[in-house]
Amino acid sequence: MALASKSGIKVSRYYGRNQIASGTPNLVEKPFTIEGPVLNQITQAVDYFRSVVKQSPPKLVGSTFRPSISIPEWAFQEAITNAVIHRNYAVEDDIHVRFFDDRIEIESPGTYPGHMTPENVRSDRYARNPLLLRALNKFSASPNLDIGEGVDRMFQVMKESDLYEPIFIPAIIRPNSVLVILLNQQRVMAWDTVSNYLEKEYVISNGKAREITLVPKPCLSGAETFGPPCSCHWRVMLPSLYPNTFGNGSAAS
Template identity: 40%
Template sequence: MDASNRELSAAEIAELTYQRGAKSAETLSMPVALDLLNTDAWRSYCFTRGLANMDVAARLPRLGLAVPGENGLQPLLAAVLLFADEPGALLAGQGMRADIRVFHYKGKAVQRGEVPNLLLPPKTISGPVVEQIAKAQAYVLERLAVGLTMEGSGFKTRYRFPERVIKEAVTNAVVHRDYRLNRDIHVRIFDDRVEVESPGRLPGNLTPATIEKTGSVPRNSLLARHLREFPNPPNVDAGEGVPMMFAQMAQAKLYEPLYREQVETAVPTLVVTLLNEERPPLWVQVSDWIDRNGPITNSRLREISGLDTLAASKQLKQWVGQGVLAALPSPSRQQASYTKPDLADLLGSLSLGLDNEP
């Protein structure tokens, strides 16, 4: 909230509790017939847990996945996501979505002209979340294996992402998204990166700057807890997935995952960007310097790297273009300083005595 001494309304408090992850839409009861949850996913779940009695109406309340409603027993949203064959279709009437959309583009940006620069029509992936995650992971990995031939050059892009990183990014988007928001998860594949965009902001006190060390905080803990009970679960619910992503990208000599919250859009989202570019050894030094000392300037980069002024300027511009650095507000180009995107908004309005040497 802004710096004001204003009493919040009940609606604002409720919105903040959901936004911060103190409450989750997964516990909302849904007007969905219980027999629509008597599916292969339900039977697979019961078999794995050794539940001899597979009666949905008898079992769901004991599992904390259904509650009495005005018209009888109603499943929670988590149960619909876990067991319904088409949860997205069932939730559409409630102003919710639960599908994944995958877009594979030519080039490095979306061309918003009359003809979109898509390699294939967008792929919509639905189903109970355990199947949805597996299908989305397989489809994205298949597209990455195919690669992308650059027009006119004959050069074929080779994607070098560790498989575990792609799988974790997709899993996290499904497990931790805010299901109140009427938007699907979007996975966008470009020739230089993959973006996974999920509805909702980071829950709790998590920020893009702290997520590497803190790990993910489950917004939908009920969903995550039951998801791990399926055969070959997509997650172990141990909170180690995000640190693993950073470690795996480092081992592959790629840039670390970039987390960015988009709050200026109609629906707030969290975007995870995985760059398909080998990070130069210099970036490791610069990243460490920023973590320890704060924003960096052209002069500091020259001291670290031995580059001349023009070469240092070009390198900083390239990193800004890649999204791994962001320029802070400065009175002149000569006084420009740069930091990682997750810190730029925080530092931009503060005077911290930064090194502003030309």
């Protein structure tokens, strides 16, 4: 299934944690576009992910050296597959995949389809492009099972790898696209974080504890912790990690 121009996958890879907009771009290599049949787009994107993992500097984990990129391949494959299947093809733009040292961003044209939101992506289903969804599923090497388990499994494999859960940015932040962030950061136990802070500052407020441990205030749904049915932890996590992009880094008490 071949598509028109501006419906491919644009891949960019950066040094560091942020995209430098002025001066010399902090690109590892020239951005490139994956085009052609959608199944090939997904396959080539996953192949590139594998090459980035293989090239990443090794780090010592216990007594074994492992790639510094810990994001599971399955999580990336699910994110890029969802982007290809559920993007808005009426929008003349590519899916953008951005590799940073501490995360991978997958941004697809068009806002969340139907009734979908960051809060219900693990439990609900809605196919913007049902014919494409079914057509891909018929291939023997299909990247999707079409049984509605993909996003939930993506959360699970990230958790099993001791990484933070995928972050789905809400439409109030990205009104014309769906942005999914896979953090290449090990989850830190809350007490370890608080203890490290107290060693330097000696005292800590409840608000500061929530901020540095990435524990959000209760969401409107009443959920107290991360995970289903609430995925609102971006409100605390992203301003803290990326103040230049998502806020000033402060969290309310």
